[in-house]
Amino acid sequence: MGLGIETRHQIARRAAKEIKENMVVNLGIGIPTLVADYIPIDSGVMLHTENGILGMGGSPLPGEEDGNLSNAGGYPVSIIAGASYFDSAQAFGIIRKGLLDVTILGALEASSKGDIANWIVPGKRVPGMGGAIDLAQKAKKVIVLMNHCDKEGKPKIVSDCSLPLTVREGAHMIITEKAVFEIKNRQLHLLEVMNPHSVEEVISETGAEIILPETVSVFY
Template structure:
């Protein structure tokens, strides 16, 4: 199992029956492939769709069905499609139970930066700002460090924020960390990863839970 699959599988464990969940593109979208059996989740894509399913194979993909990131999706029986304004009415109206998004940086105050990359043109923030303040729960799915090995979980974000004090849970390839009023609580560690490894790859201060478990997959 690669790190992307590990994160996606763990994120899917957070889904509860009947939840409306928005998935950002990339690793978050991959979690649609690992929803536990018997759990019925209504997945929402911000470009205008409810009740989409796992990512199709290349041969099965319909070029007219894609998520906000342009990735192919499947639509399950009973699914609906609608325009962007209606989609954001769902998001801003507080009807999304959880959103799963990637991030460039997260800090110990629950701040998140996930849109502005230094020295790189980006068209804008997209729907992240609305999702981060509109969803009832914010789950961040990302690698624990960047490509150079630098920590992405910081004491204070250095990049422009997408939203402040909104993150509830961080799932990485090394750990599951809960954001609380007291700070970041290390709840689970990935298989074959030690507590010391998580700490050494995290700039933010971590509260070590008394009953740390191995990540549930």
């Protein structure tokens, strides 16, 4: 079952708290795109896209879309003052040189060690792996946003991924509709639970061992 719009925005708001002033950030397709709505305009943050924009803004108002201006997913975007354009090769050069402070992306599965599987389900056709492999390997901080469980109710946070990996031990944080985790020393640490969920619910619906703090705060 998919997440409601309010829940998706709750996840995006929490992820935006990890973005500090003047960072260079890449946002993946899906929930990560919503993070742009929670980055203060005066923060100096520059959003990067694989198709060649540095300084991407939020979604344009209806009727104000520019057919020549889109993000890597093909969706219309705006730009902020000081934005620049370049080809895809230079966009990936920025990624591969390790100049991105944060990348925020979705996942099909993630492990307690930080492994990420997000580019293919065996047997299903996809257009390709995109930039996820480069982004997950090279960004200084990698944050995964995803549903806590799949459509069948099975945990998507597991001890070992069953799907083909995008990167090994690449994730630093995982944020779902139920909880916020940090991955340290190949272990899954619970930082916060998302309102209205409980620690007990998070433990029962996570397919990996969780390191619990003395107190767990709630994100509303």
